[in-house]
Amino acid sequence: DTGVSQDPRHKITKRGQNVTFRCDPISEHNRLYWYRQTLGQGPEFLTYFQNEAQLEKSRLLSDRFSAERPKGSFSTLEIQRTEQGDSAMYLCATPGEDYGYTFGSGTRLTVV
């Protein structure tokens, strides 16, 4: 079990549906990051929060994507009108101890 909980672990959805993922850090952290990883590739940066403020967004984050961190603790990532190209592993991370970052186990999204 990592210090970051992600829910759900797996999500299968039909193209065009909306989906929402949740990330819950166990400990309080100012910073929270979202990454996306497609099969055979390394993760790619999507966005990050400093407390409630979303400070940077990748060009990968089209207008169908929205992320929030309303109370500066948990975060949600919503994808509207899902497309097959959205199929990926969505990873959440917070600053770790000596080793840099603590990653959640991810939410694997499959759009059919």
Add this chain to the structure above:
Amino acid sequence: KNEVEQSPQNLTAQEGEFITINCSYSVGISALHWLQQHPGGGIVSLFMLSSGKKKHGRLIATINIQEKHSSLHITASHPRDSAVYICAVKSGNEKLTFGTGTRLTIIP
């Protein structure tokens, strides 16, 4: 060309062999990370380096800032070391830029 390149992409070795995975990057960085990813997706941070060398158990990570190169070594490799090893760099902003990973398989 990717900002972070790893080699080899795949590596298969016998148990007990000394393993080296390489990472080259093309941008200025504030830190370099080595991460381990097992099947199912979970990523574990192994090292964060800004200079020199770090050791943790059978794992050793080195970085040469001038040459923009880092290596991850595994001594006395074991089948449980089988995983994808990912190099990632942190530049001036907050985001990490990842390599595509090296898939390591250790055969008993």
